[in-house]
Amino acid sequence: MAKLTFYGGVNEIGGNKILLEEKGTKILFDFGQSFNFGADYFTGWLAPRSINGLCDHFEFGLLPKISGLYSKEQLAKTDFPYSEPEISAVFLSHGHFDHVAHICFVDPKIPVYLGAGTKLFMESMEETSSFCDYKVHNYRTFRTGKKITVDNIEVEPVHVDHSIPAAYGFIVRTDESTIVYTGDFRLHGPRRDLTEDFLKAALNAKPDALICEGTRMARKDRRQNFSEKEVAQGTDRLVASSEKMVFVTHYSRDMDRFRSFYEAAVRNQRKIVVSPKTAYLLSKLGEDKHLKLPDPLKDDHILVYYKRKKTGTYSNGDYYPWERTFMGRMADAVFIHENQRKLIMDLDFYQFAELIDIKPEPGSIFIHSMSEPFSEEDLEDAVLHNWLKHFGLQFHQLHASGHLCKEEIKNVVKTVNAKKVFPVHTESPDLFKKISKKVQEPEKEQPYTV
Ligand SMILES: [Zn+2]
16 A cells, blocks of 8 residues: 655645655655744754754754655765665655755755746746755656656646646556645636646546645634735726835745736836846746746836945946846836836835835835735834835735635535545644544654555
C-alpha cells in the first residue's frame, strides 16, 4: 500500500512537505517554509547561519531528518550523514515560498518537477532578491496535460486558479492507490475554469485519498473577502471618482491583482507606476504567452519608479544591471509629484519613505490590497496608518483571497468523495471532521497508509 507522511503544513497555514512512498519509490510534494518558521528561536537579525548549512535548523528541529534528501554541502556541518538520493523526485505545486523555499537544501541529484511558469517566478526571485537562492537543481518543467512517471508512480499535474499564476494540483496514481493533492486553490478568481478542470479530474479519478488545503477553514473568518472581479470594480470606482493620486499595495507575485490595477489605469486614462522588480517580473513572465501580461518595455501605460540610490543622481551605475533595462521608462519622485493626478502607483509598505519625496496631495487614495492584519496589535499596521495619516491619504481595503472559502471546501470534500481526507495548510483541521467521517487529521511525521 502507499504511505503518506506529512512533514509540514500540519496545523499550520503553509510549509507543506508531503512524502508519498510506495514499493521503495519516494516522492515529495512541495518543500516549503512555514510562515512562523523558527520563530521560537530566531527573530529579526538573529537568523540561522547559512554558512552552517542545515546545522542550525537541526539544532532546533526546524527541518525533518530525512535520509537521502539533502545535499552533501548542506549536511557537511551536521551530525546527520549524507547518503545518495533516496527520494526519486520533488514536485512543486506553485511558486509561493511556503511551498518551495526549502528546496535550497535538497540534493541537486534529485529532479525537481514544476510548472513552466513557476520556474520563471523562481528565476525572477533569484535574479532580483539578494536573499533568495534556491541553489542548482535538475529542474523539469510541466504543463497541464502532461503525465509524469516516476518508477511505478504516475503524477498528473492539473492547473488550478490561485493568487499566483502557474499553480497546480496533482492526481497521483500508484499501483494500488490514487491520491489527489489540491495545492492551494480558489474558485472566486478570474480563472475559475482552471480549478473546475482540476475538480473534474479529481472526481473522475475516484481517489483513495484527498489531501486538501484549508487556509480559510476557520471558526470565524472575520476578514473581508471579495472576488477578483469585485476588487477590480472597486478599484475602478475609486480611481474614476478621484482627481488625485492613487497608491496601491499588493502581493508582488499576484499577477491577477496587477492586471486589475493595470486595467483600472487604462480605463481611467492613467498610467501605472511599478517598481523595477515588478517590471522585471513582468518582462520575464512575458516569455510565457499563456499568461498574457503587458510588456513594460513596450506598453505605454506602464512607467517604472526609480528611487535614488548610491550617488542619488539616477546614474546608470547606481542600479543593478537587471534594473537598468527599464531606465527608458523611468519615473522619479519629481515626475510622480507633478503628474500625480494621472497615475496609479504600486507602492510597497517598505518603500513608504518615498512618499516624503513624492509629496502626495492630501486626500489621495491608498488601496491596501492584501490580507487584513491577523491581530489588532499588528505593529506594521499601526505604522502604516501613521504614515497615511501624516500624508492625509484615504485608506481603502480591497482584497481577494487566493483560497477557497469554508463553504467551497465543504463542497469539494463532499463532491470528490475520497475514501480518506487529509486536511493540510490549515490551522483548524478539526473543523474538516464536521464535513465528513472520512477525515483523518494528520499528525506530523506519522505515516498513514492509503
Ligand atoms: Zn499559495
